[in-house]
Structure formats: C-alpha cells, structure tokens
Amino acid sequence: MIPAISARLSAMTLLDKAASGNRLSPGEAEQLYHLPLFALAAAADAVRRQRTEPEVVTYLIDRNINYSNICNVGCSFCGFYRTRRQADSYVLSLAEISAKVRELEAVGGTRILMQGGVNPYLPFSWYLELLAHLKRQHPAIRIEAFSPEEIKGMAGLTGMTTFEVLKELQAAGLDGLPGGGGEILVDAVRKAKHISPARISADEWIGVMAEAQRLGLYTTATMVIGFGETFAERIASMKRVRDLQDAALATHGNGFSAFISWTLQSKGVRIEGKVPGAGAHEYLQNVAVSRLWLDNIVNFQASWPTMGYKVAQTALYFGANDFGSTMLEENVVSQAGAKHRHTPEREIVRQIVDAGFIPKQRDSLYRIVRTPDVAALLAAKPSIDFSSLPAIS
Numbered sequence: 538m539i540p541a542i543s544a545r546l547s548a549m550t551l552l553d554k555a556a557s558g559n560r561l562s563p564g565e566a567e568q569l570y571h572l573p574l575f576a577l578a579a580a581a582d583a584v585r586r587q588r589t590e591p592e593v594v595t596y597l598i599d600r601n602i603n604y605s606n607i608c609n610v611g612c613s614f615c616g617f618y619r620t621r622r623q624a625d626s627y628v629l630s631l632a633e634i635s636a637k638v639r640e641l642e643a644v645g646g647t648r649i650l651m652q653g654g655v656n657p658y659l660p661f662s663w664y665l666e667l668l669a670h671l672k673r674q675h676p677a678i679r680i681e682a683f684s685p686e687e688i689k690g691m692a693g694l695t696g697m698t699t700f701e702v703l704k705e706l707q708a709a710g711l712d713g714l715p716g717g718g719g720e721i722l723v724d725a726v727r728k729a730k731h732i733s734p735a736r737i738s739a740d741e742w743i744g745v746m747a748e749a750q751r752l753g754l755y756t757t758a759t760m761v762i763g764f765g766e767t768f769a770e771r772i773a774s775m776k777r778v779r780d781l782q783d784a785a786l787a788t789h790g791n792g793f794s795a796f797i798s799w800t801l802q803s804k805g806v807r808i809e810g811k812v813p814g815a816g817a818h819e820y821l822q823n824v825a826v827s828r829l830w831l832d833n834i835v836n837f838q839a840s841w842p843t844m845g846y847k848v849a850q851t852a853l854y855f856g857a858n859d860f861g862s863t864m865l866e867e868n869v870v871s872q873a874g875a876k877h878r879h880t881p882e883r884e885i886v887r888q889i890v891d892a893g894f895i896p897k898q899r900d901s902l903y904r905i906v907r908t909p910d911v912a913a914l915l916a917a918k919p920s921i922d923f924s925s926l927p928a929i930s
C-alpha cells in the first residue's frame with residue numbers, strides 16, 4: 538500500500554478507537570498529537586457527548602482566596618509569591634477572609650478555593666483555626682484548600698506525615714484540595730533548574746492526592762503545558778493521573794472530579810523567554826488529547842482565565858464540558874499574564890449560551906444545583922461591582 542494511504546488509514550483507525558471511548562495505549566495517545574486538529578476535536582467531542590449531558594455546559598459560583606503570598610519554594614514561573622521581607626507580602630486575617638466569603642454568599646456562591654504559598658512562618662494551628670472559623674461562620678460553603686505543595690510544607694513544619702496533616706485539616710473543616718501544582722508530573726521537567734528545582738516531586742504530588750482521596754476529600758487534577766515538555770512527557774504526566782484514578786475508583790470510589798489544563802503564563806516572571814510556552818492551538822489539542830486519554834475522568838474544564846473567553850468556548854467542542862468557575866478574585870496566574878481575574882455569573886452564562894450550550898450551575902461535586910434564568914440574568918445589573926476589587930499588590 539502507498540505509505541501516505543496507509544498512514545491515513547491508521548490515523549482513521551486510531552481516531553475511531555478513540556472516539557468510541559476505548560482505552561488507548563501511551564503510544565497511541567502520543568500519536569494523537571500528530572493528527573489534524575479538527576479530526577481530533579471531533580473524536581474528543583464524541584466522547585464528551587457520550588460521557589456528559591451533550592447540550593449542557595456547567596459552571597460553579599466560587600471565589601479564590603489567597604490567604605498569604607509568602608512562599609519559600611521559588612518557582613520560576615510564579616509571579617504571585619513574595620518573601621516575608623518584601624513590602625507587599627501579606628497574610629490575611631480571619632476577619633478579612635470571612636468578609637470575602639460573605640461577598641461570595643451574597644452572589645449565591647457555594648465554594649471557596651483557598652491557596653497560598655508554602656509559608657514557613659504560619660503555625661499549623663493557624664490553618665486549623667482558619668478552617669474551624671470558616672465552618673462556624675459559613676457552614677454552607679465548601680472549603681477546598683491547600684494544594685499538595687502546601688500540605689507537604691505543613692508536614693515539614695510539624696513533623697507529621699502528610700496523611701496526618703490531611704486528617705487534622707479534614708477534622709477542622711477541610712472538604713477538598715485544589716489540584717494546583719500538577720503542571721507536568723515528570724520530575725525531569727518540573728524540577729529542572731530553570732523551572733522549579735524545589736517543587737514537590739511528581740510522586741509526592743500523586744501521593745498526597747491519593748491520601749486525600751482515601752480520606753474522602755474532593756480533588757481535581759491540573760496540567761500546565763508550555764515548559765518545553767515533549768508529547769511523550771505530556772502523556773506520561775497524564776498517565777500518573779489516569780493510574781491513580783484507576784486505583785482510587787477500584788479501592789474506594791473517590792477519585793479526581795475533574796481535569797483542568799491550561800498553558801504556561803510567563804509574562805514578567807523569571808521563566809519568561811526560557812521556555813517555548815504554548816498557544817491556543819496547542820491548548821485545544823491538549824484538551825482533546827486529555828479527553829481521549831483520560832478515559833476514567835468525567836469532567837474537563839475549559840480555562841477562560843488563561844486562554845480568554847473565545848478559546849475557552851472553542852474548548853467546549855474539543856472535549857470540555859465545564860466552563861470553570863466565576864472565581865470572583867484570582868491572584869496567581871493573573872500575576873503572570875493571564876487574561877482574566879474574575880468573571881461574574883452573567884458573563885459565564887453569556888459565554889456558554891453564545892457557544893451553543895445550555896448553562897447549568899453546579900456545585901463543586903458536579904451536581905446540578907440550578908438552571909439559571911438566562912434572560913433575567915443577562916438583563917440584570919451586577920449586585921456587586923467586582924471590577925472595583927483592588928489588585929493585590
């Protein structure tokens with residue numbers, strides 16, 4: 538057979554296999570990156586429509602709260618962290634955090650996502666007190682907080698194991714962990730000298746997530762592309778997630794609720810110019826590959842904060858079924874050039890409708906909590922002007 542025809546046939550066979558939802562081998566998944574973008578999109582969209590409600594795109598009303606920006610890890614891609622000596626370093630008080638949660642409650646929010654740095658000056662009791670305070674003051678709000686890197690930091694500070702740390706935090710009110718710090722789960726990439734040699738290792742990140750899942754805590758998995766990683770390394774990174782998900786579902790049924798990927802944001806940070814980054818084409822390609830490769834995860838988020846609304850809308854045809862969350866306040870990727878810091882509910886709803894889907898508000902467990910009245914929402918004025926929020930400086 539003529540080589541070109543043979544290659545075309547094998548691409549079609551691979552796409553058919555992927556579109557039917559069959560499990561792919563690492564070699565097959567890597568080949569997906571070499572296929573035409575829109576053929577890949579069609580396969581990913583077919584799988585998304587089999588696994589989630591085809592006409593619906595979900596979203597969450599939540600708020601990110603960055604309780605402190607003091608961190609001793611020093612990732613070269615991070616524009617958020619400060620040392621304690623820097624004039625603009627901060628730790629929010631319990632009252633300041635509570636005030637932010639009250640603003641979230643006022644707009645019907647259901648979750649806070651709390652992350653800071655690895656702050657060696659905060660005692661473990663501070664975290665326990667914070668959780669207990671928030672649960673007392675805001676019992677209806679789910680608290681998803683502290684990425685595996687922060688959990689590891691608390692373990693180092695207290696001498697406890699990460700499992701013991703998680704258990705104490707859970708007893709104090711923690712409901713789940715953000716998926717932050719996934720990036721590329723291959724140490725040769727994540728811990729490279731020009732990226733983040735002090736970063737939590739891939740094994741440790743997976744280990745903390747496995748422990749959290751065993752305790753029944755909510756977790757998500759994240760991925761950042763653009764560090765110069767190879768396609769094989771992207772597949773290997775996602776394989777760590779797929780393997781843990783297999784094990785979690787088989788042993789206790791509590792695995793990752795969602796997978797979220799985006800591109801490296803590097804504007805004005807130390808890594809700028811040292812790695813290739815990734816554009817919209819690569820982002821969409823990776824969303825589609827992740828939908829096809831991670832056959833044991835149901836929900837995939839589009840990332841409007843980093844990619845902008847239009848690319849995020851397009852991702853809804855590349856395998857994503859969720860438009861993420863309002864955030865109300867984002868201070869991490871926005872300090873490395875991300876496009877948006879927050880989006881009010883009516884804007885998220887507008888984006889979903891304009892993309893051709895029915896918007897439904899979900900909670901952080903992906904349960905539908907409300908079908909918004911689109912006409913009323915789009916006509917309404919915002920109850921709080923979030924555009925007036927001061928930037929954390």
Ligand code: SF4
Nearest residue numbers: 608610611612615654
């Ligand atoms: S990404 Fe996280 S761990 Fe790395 S420097 Fe920033 S705050 Fe610290």
